[in-house]
Amino acid sequence: GEEMFERSVEFYRDVLRMSEVRSWKNGTMKGVMLDFGSGIVEITSNGTDSPGQGAIRHMAFATDDVDACVEAVRNAGYKITMEPGDMVIPSEVPMNIRIAFCIGPAGEELEFFQEK
Template sequence: MITGIHHISMKCGSEEELNKTKDFYINLLGLKMLRTWPDGIMIDAGNTLLEIFTNGEGVKELGAIRHIAFATDNVDEIIEKVRLAGYEVFKEPTDVVIASTPELPARVAFCYGPLGEEIEFFHEK
């Protein structure tokens, strides 16, 4: 039986990428380091973990997983923090209504993370 998502895995290709990744997720977004080992780290993202391997080249192309979406109560505030830190915002904060049954109103914004990953900040209204 599936009980949830345990972790999302990413890969760094250098010490510089690892440091930038830790700075983004821990210092900028305020997530907590959970554990480290010689070839990786795990960061606590609330209801899932980010597993970041440090033992080889990272993949820099968009694959089957389109983006990571973080729940937040203030999309505008966090996207401005990300922008001021020098990260590219490619979708400004906007209100959307997902045409589901029932409809899902939300405020969203997107940026690129330190490894080129697409990140969405999502506030369900």
């Protein structure tokens, strides 16, 4: 609903420092597009308290500083579900990464990772 929309926009814009590139309103529906550097996240509200279809369970964001993302999320009062840590993802060319997870404002799982 409206409250979750506002919380989500504030989280992605203010906590994760995504810049607002476009917003609109059409009756009870509205939306905001936020730029995270290599792409755009679009958050919409359907004008009801029902979340509607297509809820997102998990999103991953590449970053240059996993630890700074986690601190911003923690300072905003959101739950960190996995503290930053280093790991190797097995693949044809193993990926050395730093990774962390948190829960976003709509209950979505967010992953922050940086390749080393």
